[in-house]
Amino acid sequence: MPNPTQGTTGTHLDDIIDMIWADADLVDHISEADIIGGTQAADAINQMILEAIETHGLFDDGLIQVEDIYVINQYIRDNYYDEFVALHGDDEGYMETGYHLVQNDGGSTTLEYEQLVNTVFDGIYHLGFEIVDGRIYNEDGNANATVTDLAHWLTWVMTGGLSYYFGTETNNRVNGEILDDTLLLGAGDDTGNGAGGDDTIKAGAGADHVNGGDGHDVLHGELGHDHLSGGNGRDTLYGEAGDDVLSGGDAEDKLIGGSGADSLYGGNENDTLDGGGGADRVYGDYGNDVLRGGNGTDTLAGGNGHDRMFGQLGHDRLYAGEGNDKLYGGIGNDSLYGDEGNDELTGNSGNDELWGGDGNDTVRGGLGDDKLGGGVGFDKLFGHAGDDTLYGQEGLDKLFGGANNDRLYGGTGADTLNGGDGLDTLYGEDGDDLLIGGLGADYLHGGFNNDTLYGQIGDDSLYGAEDDDMLYGEAGDDSLRGQDGNDTLMGGEGNDNLDGGAGADTFLFTASDNGNDEIHNFDAAEGDRIVIQSGIDVELASLSGGDHTLVILTDSTTGTVVGTVTAYWADIEMSDIVIDDTAFV
Template identity: 40%
Template sequence: TYVVTQGTNIILSYPSEGFSGVLDDNPDISYAYTPNNGLYGKGSLALFSISTGKTGLYHLSTTSVPFTDTNSNTLYGEAGEDVLIGNDGPDWLHGGAGNDALYGNAGNDTLVGGSGNDRIFGAEGDDRLEGGDGVDNILGHSGDDRLFGGKGNDFLWGDSDALDSSLHGNDYIEGGDGNDEARGGSGADIIYGGQGADKLFGQKGNDKLYGGLNNDYLYGNEGDDYLEGNEGYDRLYGHEGNDTLRGGSGNNDYLAGNDGDDIYLFTAGDGNTTINNFDNSRTSQDILRFMAGIRPVDVLIKRTNNDLKLTLQSTGKVITVQSYFSSLNYELYAIEFSDGTSWDGDFVRAQALIPSDSNDTLYGYASDDTINGLDGHDSIYGEAGNDVLTGGNGDDRLQGGDGNDLLLGGMGNDSLKGQNGNDTLDGGGNANYLFGGNGNDTYLFALNAADYTGINNYDSDGGYDVLRFGESIAPSDVVATRTSVNKELSVDLMLWKSDQLIFLADYLSSNSSLDVIEFSDGTNWGYQTVIDMIKQHSLGADYLYSSDAVNNYLSGATGNDYLSINTEGDFYLLGGEGDDFLIGGTGNDIFYGGSGYDEILGTAGENTYRFGLGDGVDLIRSYPSSVLQTVEFGSDVFPGDVSVHIDSGNLILNLEGTTDQLIIQDFIYLEPSYQFKFSDSTIWDSVDILQWLRVTDDMDNVIRGDDTNDVIDGQAGSDRLIGQAGDDTLIGGEGDDELYGHGTSYLSDGNDTLIGGLGYDTLYGDKGDDAFFGGAGDDQLNDRYGNDTYHYHIGDGSDTIHDQNGVDTLVFGEGIQPSELSLHQLYDDLLIHFSNSGDEITVINYFHTGQQSSLENITFSDSTIWDFNYVSSIVNIIDYVRQVGSSNADNLIGDANYDNLQGEAGNDTLEGRGGNDVLKGGDGDD
C-alpha cells in the first residue's frame, strides 16, 4: 500500500489489489474498502484508521498524510505488525494487537503498544508511553516522560544515552507486572519495579528507586539516590553519591552504599538485612539509622568473626554489617536512633566484648585484651596482642592468636589453643584439651583440678615447652605409661592418688615432646626420664611394645595390658593379671596370658601358647598356616582333665571342674596345624582332636549321629552326614556333600554348625539356630526355622540361600567390602554379585511379599549392617534367564538380558551375548 498526498486530498494506491482512489479532505465523506484491506477516514482526518488484517507500514506524517497542524491526532494500528509514526504535536498512537513500532516524534505524545511485543519511542516532549501486554521496549528519549511497562518482561529507558545530558528529563517509570529492567538516564527519576523480579538503574541524577513485590536489584549509580527494596529478597547498590538505602519488609536484603556518605534505614517492620559498607575512603560518614519505634535498649550487639550482628530483640530480625571489625573501610561512622542516641565505633567494639551467662562468642582486637566468658559454653578469640582469656563455667573454647597469651579454662570441659607466641595454658577443672602451638609454651596442672587433660604440644618451630605441676604433686605421685590411643607415640601421666590423667598426644614424636616436666620441689623430668618409665610395667593398664622389651621379654603384670611386637625376633609375652591383649611378631613367640580373659594373636612363626589352672579364658586367634602351633598345658593339667568340643567352628578345650577354658578360633574352618603338650609327655595333634570329634575317612560316607552334640567330619568323598538332635557340628570336607542338621524329623532340636568344605554341597539346618559355612564351591544352603547365620568368605563360590522364618543373618568374612558388591532383584530373588570374583549369592524369595521372613540382616567385618530397607533402596531390578546344564556336553546361549549360565559337568559351551552375564563352566572342558 502506498499513501501519498495531492493538495488537500489523499491518494491511496493498492496495486496488488487492483485498486487506487482519492479520499477528499471533506468532513462528510467516509470511505471503506474490503475484502483484504479496510480503510475509513472522518473529519479533517483527525481520526484515521487502517485495518488490513495484514502486516503493513502506516505513517502519520507530512509525506504521507497532510497533518501539518499541531492538533491532537490519533492513529490505530489494529492487528498485525504495525509501524505508527506521529507528527509534531500531541499525538495519540495505539498499536493494538501484534508486535508494533510506535514513534511519537515531537510533542507531548501518548503511545500505547497494546498486546504484543512492542517498540515504543517517545522522542521529544513530555510523553506518556505504555507497553501493555507482551515484552516491550520503551524509550522516553528527551523530556519528562512517564513510562509504564504493563504486563510482561519489559525494558524501559527514561532517556536516550545518545542525547546531551542537558536534554534529559525527570522521568517517572513503572515496570508493572513481569521481570522488568528500567533505566532512568540523567535527571531526577522515579522508578517503581512493581510485581516481578526487577532490575532498576537510576544512572545519573538524584533518583528514587522502589523495588516492589519480588526479589529486585536496585542500582543508584551517580547522584544522591534513594533506594528501597520493599518486599522480597532485594539487592541494593548506591554506588557514587550520598545515597539512602532501605531494604524494606522482605527478608535477607543486601545493601551496599559504596562511595559517598550513605544512610541505611531500618524500621521496626523490616526483615533480616545484610550491609556491605565498603568504601574506598576511610573518611566517609556512613550511618545506620533506626527509625521511630526502635530504642537503643531494643538492639543487641554481637560479633561473629569480623561481622557485626545487631539483633532487634522484639522481632528477632538481624542486621549483619559485613567485615565491620576488619578495617575502617567497612566500619559505620555512627548508628543512630530516633531519640538522638548515637553509637560510634569505639562504643560498638566495647559492647561486643561484654559477656553474658549464655553461650557467647567473643573476639578481641589487636590490643592487649582481657575477656571473661562467665557462665555458658563460650568461644573466645584473643586475636593479636598479649591477651588474658578466661572461660569461666561451661565448656569453653579459648584461642589466643598472636601474642603471649594467658588462657584459663575454668570449670567445664574446655579447649585451649595458644597458637603463636609464648603462651600459658591452664585448663582448670573437668576434662580439658590444651594445644600450645608455636612458641615457648607452659601448661599448668593442679592437684584435684581436671580429671582428664589432653595436651597436644606439636610445635613446628621447636619452642621450649614446659608442663608445670602445682603444689602438693610430688614426682612419686605420677606414673608414666603408654596410652590406649595412638599407643606407639602417646603417653599417659597418671596421678594415682587423685586419679587424674594427663594425655600427652604424640609425645614420642620429635615435634610434640615436652622439653621438661617441672615439679614444685624442684624436680625436673626430661624426655629420657619419661621413656625409662613407660618401659616398666605398672599396677594399671600398660601399653608395651617390642621397643620396650628387655631381653625380648614383655610383662604386663597387673591390669588390663596391651603387649605388641612390631619387629623381628623371638619374644616372650606375659600378660599377668587382668584382661590382656597380646600380639606376636614375625618370629617364634611364646605367649602366656595369665589370669583373666586374654586374647592372643599369634601372627606368623611357630608360636607357643601356655595355659594352666586358674588362667581363666584365653582366646587364640591365628591365621591359616601349615606352621606348627603348640599349646603347652601347665604341670597341674593332665589329659584326663581336658574335654574337647566344637562351637561355631571354634575348638573349645575345657579344664574339667573349673571355669578355665582355652578357645582356638575357627579351628574347624581354618584347620591350622596344632599340637597339645602335657607335662606327662602326652602330645595331641590336630588329627587326634578331629578323631575325638568323630572324623570319617576319604570314602563316600553316610554317617548318622545321635541325640548328643555330635561332631562328624566327612573328610574327602561325597558324604551324607545326619546330625539328629543335639547341637551338632557336621563337616563335609572335600567332595559334594549333603549335611542334615536334623534327623528323620525336620523339627529335630539343636543349634547345628554345618560346614560344607570343598565341593558342591547341600546343607539343611531346619529347627534350631544354625550356622552355615558353605565353603568353596557352589553350595545350596537351606533352613526353615530358627535364627540362622550364613557365613561367606572369599573364594566360597556362588551359593544359594533358601530360608524361612526366624531372624536370619548373612555374615561376610574378612576382606569382603561393601563396595565390591552389586545387588540385583530378579523377580522375588536377591542376587549379590561380587565384582572381583564374578561369584554370586542368590537369596530365594527375598522380596516375596508372602514370605514370612527371609534374611533380616547382611553384615560385614567392618561392622557395616544392611537391613531389608537399605537393600531395597539400592537394589537394581533386572530381568534375566538362568540356565543350568547337565552332565552332558551342553550348549547354553544367553540373550541381551542378564544371563546366568551354569554348565555343570561335561564339556560345555556357554555364550552370554548382550547384557551383564554370569558364566560358570563347572566340571569338564568348557
C-alpha cells in the same frame, strides 16, 4: 489487473491511490469514473505535498512532524493555491468535484478507528487551506483535523505504515491506539498513553506523565521530571534527565533512571532496575528482581522475592525484604540490611555496616573497617580486610575476622569465633563458644557457659570467665586466666603465665611445650592439679624458703629438660601431679 489509476510520486504517497481502490465498500457504492476522478485529484495533490517535502528536506529524519505540517501547508498556499482548491474539490449543489468524488461515498477501511478515505486522506488533502489554532480549516471555513493528527497520518503514509503521534510546544494529551505506535510528546507538561501495541514514547521536555498501556513498550522520559508507567507487557523505561518516577507494572520490566534523583518501582514479576546517576530510590516490589543503584547515594529495597542488589558507587542503603536475597555494597560506605530469609551480604569497598536480620545469613565485609551483625539464625560473618567489628547476635554463628585488628562478639548461642590475622579481640558472650585467636597478639574472653579458647600464634591473653572453660595458649608467650569454674589451662609453646582462678583447675604440660611457664593461684585444696604426658620425669624444688615451687620437666629417655613451671605462693607436692595421656586427646 492493475488499478485504472496509478500513483506517480514514486513514494508511499502512491499507496493512498491503491488503498482507495482496495476499499470494497467504496467500489460497490460509486462508479469507476468517480473513483478515477477522485484518485487523479489525490495524485496531483500528492505531487504538491512531495514537492514541499523535498524542497525543504522535511523527511530527512524519516518523520513528518508538527512543524513540518505548517511548512507543507504554506508551500502549497504560496505556489499552488488555486490549483489545490480545484483538486480538493467540493460537493455543493449536488455536484462533486476533485477528491470529493470519493469522499463520504461509502468507504469503510479504517486506521485506528478512523476511516481512511473519509477522514485520514481527506484530512491530508486539506493541506493548502488556512491553519488556525492548531487545526486545518476546510473549504467552508470550518475546522477540520488537528496539525498533530495530520503529522501522525502523513508520517504513517510516508513511512509505509509506521505509527507516530506528535505533541506540540504546549501541554498536550497524546494517545496512541492499537498499532505499534511511537509518541513524540515534545515540549510542555504532556500526558502520553500508548494504549495497545508495542509502543515507543519519547516525552521530550517538561514534566510528563506517560503510560505505555498494553504491549511491550519503550518509554523515554528525556528532559524534565517525568512519571513513566509501563503498564501491561514487558516494558523498558528510561528516565534520562530530571528527577523521574518509573513504574514497571505487570510482566518482566527493565527500568533505567538516568541522571537525577529517580524513584523506580519494579511492580510484579522479575524486574531489572538501575538507578543510574543521582541519589535514587529503587524498589523491586514483587518478583525476583535485580536492583542497581548506580552513581550517587542510593536506597534499594528488594521487597518480596529472591532479589539481587548492587549499590555500586556512592554511600548506599540496601534493604533485602522477604526472600533469600543477595546484597552487594560496591564502592562507598554502605549499609546493608538482610531482613527475612537466608541472605548474602557483601560490603566490598568502604567502611560498611551489614546486618543479616532473620534467617541463616552469610555476611562479608570486604575492604574497609566494617561492622557486621548476623541477627537471628545460624549466620556466617567474614570481616576480610580492615579493622572490623563482628556481632553474631542470636543463633549458632561463625565469625571470621580476617586480616587486620578485629573485634568479634559471639552473642547468644554456641558460636565459633576466629580472629584471623592481626591483633584481635574476641568475646564469646553467652553459649558454649569456640574462640580462635589466629595470628597476632590476641585477646580472648569466653564469657558465660563452657568455652574453649585457642590463642594460636602470637602473645595472647585468654580469659575463660564464667563456668568450666578450656584455654590453650599454643605458640607465643601467653597469659591464660581461667577465672570462675573448673578450668583447663595449657600454655603450649613459649613462656606462659597461667592462673586458674576459682574452682578445681587443671594445668596441662607436654614434652613439646619447651617453655618456662608460671602458675598463679594454684590451690590443691580447691582441687587444682598438674597433668603431664607419659615420658616426662618430674623434679620439684622449693624456692624462696618454700613460698614457691619449681617444677622441672625432663625427657624420660634423654634426661633433657623440656620445660619448667614456677608455681608462685604454692607448695606443690608430687601427689598434685598426675600422668594422664587421655587429657591431651
